[in-house]
Amino acid sequence: MTFRRNAIAYLSTAVTFLSLDAVWLFTMADRLYRPALGNMMLERFAIGPALAFYAIYFAGIVVFVVAPALNRERWRSAFALGALLGLVAYATYDLTNQATLKGWPWQVTLVDLVWGSLLTATSATVAYGMTRKLVRD
Numbered sequence: 001m002t003f004r005r006n007a008i009a010y011l012s013t014a015v016t017f018l019s020l021d022a023v024w025l026f027t028m029a030d031r032l033y034r035p036a037l038g039n040m041m042l043e044r045f046a047i048g049p050a051l052a053f054y055a056i057y058f059a060g061i062v063v064f065v066v067a068p069a070l071n072r073e074r075w076r077s078a079f080a081l082g083a084l085l086g087l088v089a090y091a092t093y094d095l096t097n098q099a100t101l102k103g104w105p106w107q108v109t110l111v112d113l114v115w116g117s118l119l120t121a122t123s124a125t126v127a128y129g130m131t132r133k134l135v136r137d
Helices: 003-040 047-072 075-100 106-134
Strands: none
Touching: 003 047, 003 106, 047 075, 047 106, 075 106
């Protein structure tokens, strides 16, 4: 992939993912996470770790999902690989918490696995479409 193609894929991923995740987090924080996690949650999220996660994860989406889908010229590949990467990433977080923290609720784990899969699949598919539309190699 060229630099331009990578940059468009990364930016498309970032805009889509951040937009959807912001809506999700603002909607679900008080409905799901705060009641289920209680005092395990910070009052306000820590911006540094959040930015690091997003930057690294978007690179992973581009490298492991969007680029292969563009090479195959299949949007379904972007969706399927995105769903798989989302499941793996969110399962890593939630199931590790399930295994190491007292009282980590299964409800949060199950909802996060579905959300992470759908969010990553959607973001990767949008990035695939935008990159394909804007870059003709």
